[in-house]
Amino acid sequence: MKKFFLYSAGFIAAIIALCLLVPVVGLLLSGALLAAGLHYYTGSKSTFGKVMSLVVAFVGLISAISNIPGFIGLVAIGIIYYIYKSRKNEKVEIFTSNKEEDPFTNFEREWAHLNK
Known part of the structure; x- marks a missing residue:
């Protein structure tokens, strides 16, 4: 029954x-x-x-904000991706951080190891 609802x-x-x-x-x-617009502003x-x-960037921003069906389409694409995975x-992980690669965590672990 769960797969039926998932496929539906x-x-x-x-x-x-x-x-x-x-709209997407x-x-x-x-x-x-x-x-x-932002790229050419900095250059x-x-x-x-x-x-x-800035005028070009502002027009792009207003156009993107007013495009609500495009955001709904992006949400639908995200749901399809989640169901596929x-x-x-x-496991679907959107925002991940690997603590082994964090230099501060490694430093604290090595410092604790040196102080023993």
């Missing part, structure tokens, strides 16, 4: 993602416009260039 949710999310594919592309283009030397770059019994 995946099917519904797939339909939503396909229906909202064009629009959201991608708005994000690219925002990124281009511009003149005041006019900085103002025009859970079907294969893989």
Whole structure:
């Protein structure tokens, strides 16, 4: 029964993602416009260039914020990804931090080892 609900949710999310594919592309283009405006702002030397770059970035930001169907499509794509990973019994970790690679944790562990 659990797999039935999982596949049903995946099917519904797939339909939503396909229906909202064009707004997701629009959201991608708005994000690219925002990124281009910020990139050219940091590289511009003149005041006019900085103002025009900020205008382009502001237009991209307003366009991205107003694109609510694009965000819903991204959520549907995320749900499909989660269902795909859970079907294969893989653990889905979005934000991970490996404590073994943290230099402060390693330093504290080595310092404690030296003080023994």
